[in-house]
Amino acid sequence: MKMTCHHTLDLHCERDASLKGEQLGYVLGAMHWLEKSVGEVLSKKLDEEYYNNISFSYAFFMDGLQHIIKHFDRQPKFLDVGCGLGTKCFLAGCLGYVPTGLDCNPNYLKVVKQMGKGLNGGFQPIKMIEADGITFDHYDEYDVIYWYLPIRDPAMMIKLSDAIFEGAKPGTVLFPASLVSWRHGDKCERIDIIPKLQYFIKK
Numbered sequence: 189m190k191m192t193c194h195h196t197l198d199l200h201c202e203r204d205a206s207l208k209g210e211q212l213g214y215v216l217g218a219m220h221w222l223e224k225s226v227g228e229v230l231s232k233k234l235d236e237e238y239y240n241n242i243s244f245s246y247a248f249f250m251d252g253l254q255h256i257i258k259h260f261d262r263q264p265k266f267l268d269v270g271c272g273l274g275t276k277c278f279l280a281g282c283l284g285y286v287p288t289g290l291d292c293n294p295n296y297l298k299v300v301k302q303m304g305k306g307l308n309g310g311f312q313p314i315k316m317i318e319a320d321g322i323t324f325d326h327y328d329e330y331d332v333i334y335w336y337l338p339i340r341d342p343a344m345m346i347k348l349s350d351a352i353f354e355g356a357k358p359g360t361v362l363f364p365a366s367l368v369s370w371r372h373g374d375k376c377e378r379i380d381i382i383p384k385l386q387y388f389i390k391k
């Protein structure tokens with residue numbers, strides 16, 4: 189895998205063309221529908237567990253994945269740690285990744301499964317794993333690992349990030365879509381993909 193590693197943020201990622209126009213609109217529409225309608229129903233059931241809005245945009249997410257996939261000569265295995273409703277997994281599947289969602293809450297995983305069926309098989313199947321990301325010990329099976337603040341408690345969040353950074357195999361692209369403290373400088377290098385977002389590659 190060829191990937192330029194340096195520490196400044198000067199590369200810029202042009203939106204690529206694997207998904208465009210109507211197709212892209214359809215996919216994003218489906219994801220927004222999933223978040224809103226299914227999310228609202230789920231919120232009544234899950235109450236405090238439910239997250240109703242994360243501030244990370246689909247566009248940024250997809251820009252990054254479209255750039256990263258060019259560096260693989262096979263379909264990369266994508267993992268969302270704390271996948272919630274699985275929207276990022278659906279999108280990763282559309283972009284050519286083999287998607288897996290991991291969540292400790294089985295209710296979310298059930299919804300992802302239902303959605304997969306409800307979307308008429310138009311989306312790549314998502315493998316789902318019910319597990320605690322802190323003790324999960326198969327991070328070395330993935331090529332790209334993404335996570336977005338699955339845990340609110342900062343100390344536990346650090347434990348989770350440590351587990352991912354430690355467990356990933358060399359060459360894995362790590363994509364914590366939120367600031368993580370810079371504790372892993374000896375284990376990975378920062379790569380430039382999209383300004384302001386942090387991507388790392390495991391050494």
Ligand SMILES: C[S@@+](CC[C@H](N)C(=O)[O-])C[C@H]1O[C@@H](n2cnc3c(N)ncnc32)[C@H](O)[C@@H]1O
Nearest residue numbers: 239270271272276291292293320321322336338
């Ligand atoms: C912010 S939401 C997920 C957002 C999703 N990754 C995205 O980008 O759309 C957080 C999810 O993390 C899950 N979660 C919390 N703690 C976890 C843990 N220790 N291991 C696995 N999943 C966890 C929650 O059940 C919830 O579904």
